Amino acid sequence: MYKHKKIAITGGPCAGKTTAMQRLVDEFTEKGYHVFVISEAATDLMEGGIKPFGDDACDSLDFQRYVLDLQLAKENLFERYANSCQSDTIILCDRGMMDSRAYISDEEFALLLDERRLSEMEIMASYDAVIHLVTAALGASAFYTTQNNRVRMETKEEAIVKDRETLNSWLGHKNVHIIGNETTFDEKINRVIQTIYDELGDPYPLQKQRKFLVDAIDFDEMQNQKLIKLEIEQLFIDGDEKQNAMIRKTSKNGESTYSYTIKKDTKSPHIRITTSQIIDEQTYQNWRSRTDCEPIKKVRYCFADHGQYYRLDVFEKPEQLIILETDLTTMSEEIILPDFLKIDHEITDDFSYRNINLYRELNHPQMIKVLKK
16 A cells, blocks of 8 residues: 655745755655655746736736646646555645635635635645745744745745745644744754654654643633634544544534544554544445444634644533643644643643543443543
């Protein structure tokens, strides 16, 4: 069974995407992967003469129509070819389809998707991971330049705004990695490489998380964040203490995607091996109909804060439970917790708060100890 991964490399202007792309091609080609690179659609258009600025400027909405059409066509073509290859493949996208949202209004972006009969959920689900490289203008301003891209025109201030808007466009994706400028540039690129190693796994991608039990939320203060709200329903269909399988329905604004996921423990309590695949609604409903158990239900708020990507789960079943989780870049990474949350304590190593045990508590409380509140 060959591995096929599609990863969006995104971020603000002068973030290091071009360098990262080349290093990734060199690194993983040497490891036996067939690496495909999809160039940035907007740059292709502008270098070809279609520009949203200057003489004979293209209307900004029309320009994003062309960007989205070109990006979609290229990704479909590369995916079709990659899936026919008799080898492990990686498709690296220099920006992805959601990036267009950073350059037009939400209403205009919704119009473009409607014209193409696409949904945000479908687009998000088509990428296995998103790696956001923070612009050099934020944290490494001495290295910010427009000289290495002849169609880049943003000032440092404009680059910072566009960086944030680009990241906000991807909020809600299940697997976002933020690579900032806290280290040297070479170390920044190495973090990108290491992130993709984790995604590819041996044989699966590794999941590294920290979890915290939340006592209270200041909802007024939380509304100042750019939030993506998802409704999640999940059921476990097989499993034991070291491995479990679940099906999940994820909904946003009435649109839903479905997945089947297997998680395995490793020797480290912080690391779990995860593999996941997209399934259709009928497959989900078929599995759903085979059990009388109650699914776990929760509302998930996705947001970025202090250069970290967070998921805040407010549970409907089981009731009165709120959990904050974040993925680490390194095991020693310091966590800056959001100001609008009152944290009770960390539960990373408390296995009673794993979804499989919450599910058992909800449906078979006699099987496990009652959770300590």
